[in-house]
Amino acid sequence: MQLALSPREIEQWPKTASARDLAYGWPARQPAxxxxPTLERAVPVCRHLTRLWMDSxxxxxxxxxxxAxxxxxxxxxxxxxxxxxxxxTSRLRKTDGWLLVEVQDEGGAASVPHPHDVDCANEHGRGLVLIAQSVQxxxxxxxxxxxxxxxxxxxLTG
Incomplete structure (x- = not known):
């Protein structure tokens, strides 16, 4: 299932038609x-959608x-x-004991950082290091x- 949310829907979540459509869960056995839009508020909305999908x-x-x-x-x-x-665009897919999580950006002016050694004084790069420690x-x-x-x-098997 593919879902596209507008800036207005993100700001009004969960009081939107999309949220009401998903109130009873994500359609089962389908990649998501x-x-x-690139709004900070989109992150918790996508976390909610991911939980619904994992439940389904x-x-x-x-x-x-x-x-995940x-x-x-x-x-x-x-x-x-x-x-x-x-x-x-975020994509989730379950196959053969694995969960694949993808996040696709459109590129642009700045580049996304790469994981590197983290020290206490540097906040940048920690997220990718945490990801690397949490996935296969x-x-x-x-x-x-x-x-x-x-x-x-x-x-998916620990």
Missing amino acids: SFRV EGITNESARGA LLVLSELMTNAIVHTGSISI AMGTRLEYGGGRTFWARIS
């Missing part, structure tokens, strides 16, 4: 995709759920802060038009 997929492993929410939050925040994107694999791919997709693979 949601495109949102029967993902109950708390470690996997926590890792961390990955989504950190990658979305990076795209909002470090790119010139107008919108961000992660990476990026460049997209046509200058965007970039960050992805992470999470074990």
Whole structure:
């Protein structure tokens, strides 16, 4: 299922038609995709959508759920802060004991940071380091038009 939310829907969430449509859960056994504007308020909305999707997929492993929410939050925040994107697309897919989380930006003026050694005085890069510690694999791919997709693979079996 693909869901595109406008800036107005993000600001008014959960008092929107999209939220009402999902009140009884996400359609089962389908990958999820949601495109949102680059507003800070979009991050908690996408976390909510991710929880609904994981519920519909029967993902109950708390470690996997926590890792998915961390990955989504950190990658979305990076795209909002470090790119010139107008919108961000997040995708979730469950296959063969794995959960794949992707966040695609549109590129732009600034570039997203890469993980590096973290020291207490430097706040930048910590999110990607946390992601790397929470997943089995992660990476990026460049997209046509200058965007970039960050992805992470999470074990559903612990």
